[in-house]
Amino acid sequence: IGGNGYTICSGSDDHTVRIWDIETTKQFNLFNGHENVVSSVKYGSNELVNTILSGSDDKSVRLWDIRSDQQIQVLNGHTNTVYAVEYSPFVINDSIGNSNVICSGSVDNTIRFWDIRSNKNELYMIQGNEKEDDGILCFKCI
Template sequence: MNTILSGSVDKSVRLWDIRSGQQIQMFNGHTNRVWSVEYSPFVIKNSICNSNVICSGSRDNTIRFWDIRSNKNELYMIKGDEKEDFGIICLKFISLKKKEKTKNVTYDLNLCYGSNNGPIRIWG
């Protein structure tokens, strides 16, 4: 993958081609500055793979998920805690191994996010 993500005070999320330095796509939907962006992995049969989904966290107190194959509106949105978060400043996907009774190992994928007021929350 030769791309990089950026978030901006202009409320946009942008996908860039590293080699050419050119913008590939721009995603709009946030209502305030975008503080964090992250590629969203997913789990298939006990392994973590890359996907075509990215997510962004904003001062507007939302996390939005986007499909980089299309320039449509967001796929999904999570709203932060209205009283306590005051904006989403960082995002991180973590994978936790989980053993089942059959001794198979599965993974739970969780999204952790940090808020402007300090709390760290886990979603997933």
């Protein structure tokens, strides 16, 4: 549910991300750009309230601007489906305290951290244990 409490976002088999008005049940925004099924979506909060994160079977993470209906960034690095996306509470070198790190988890058995200010730079990666894990399907930053 979006910051205003009246919208939801969805990812679809048709490769799109959509925002819906809960009260009218009408589509509010449509984002095209993924090249395969959109498997995860997440609304932004605080200073990123006007953004949506999405992950896809096309192995990418994308950041969308709700106000302009535009894709802001494409983050590539995963080698399999991205099933989880999160806005991280971590802050990297920001005196104001704004969060500028996002995270993504994939069937490739990694959780990757990205600095969205640096335009696509991967900060670091957590690699799961190939013998014990069978990919990252979900995670939560706390």
